[in-house]
Amino acid sequence: MSLNPDFHFSQNSLQDYVDCPRRFELRHIQHLEWPALQSEPVLIQEQLMAQGRQFHKIIQQLLVGLPAEALTENADSANLAQWWDNFIHSNPLIGLPEKRYAEHYLSCPLAGYRLTAQYDLLAVEPGKRTVILDWKTSSRKPRREFLKNRLQTRAYRYLLVEAGTQLNNNQPLLPEQVEMIYWFAEFPGEPEHFLYDQKQYNEDRKFLTDLIVEIAHHKPGQFILTSDEKKCLYCSYRSLCNRGEKAGSWADQEEEPETTSVQTVDLNFEQIGEVEF
16 A cells, blocks of 8 residues: 555545556655756746746635735736736625625545545535535546546535535525536636535545545555546646656646646644545
């Protein structure tokens, strides 16, 4: 067994394993930093990543009560100004439940480990409806089928049902009460909505459980390279794995680039909603 018993899975780590088991091992078990560029041109990528983080921060400040007018000056680049203007004028918060939790962590036990997530926004009408909102700042809008199959979509909805009781007046949250919305700063009028139901919940539970069990049973050396070398174009480990030196273009990347280090994020677990073993 390669995993530490207190290993915490996230949608990012699970997606890494699905994309390439070797990437999962290098990033989440060995915590190996590798200097290869994730995409080119690197300066544009770095700027977009920094602006994406800043955009999330501005919305978080809005959701905790700071007035929109005071936050406008924080949108201090052309991209940020456009994204903020799109947000204000399209207002994706219209029609959402009034009880809202920004940058909220949830955690639940699964297959002997823990599954955790940080949600951009949870909007809750206890006993009736809970909406997950996720902000995306990529310059290219992903295909709906791509989003549907991402571990983020599957893990976020499943985890909310499992660990969202405290948000729902301590009543179990039904899958049919959950909806996930991706809102795109570059495409404000084209959000993608994903409802949930018991059938999909059951499928997700089995899929996530089987995936974690599979990962947990791997030993060092059993995390193989992906056979889809197109995925290597946007992987920082491609030169280490002899999968080429040149990065793919950021403009062709369907998913937003990673914005965090390979090191595990320090979480305050007293602030994480969870269910116990």
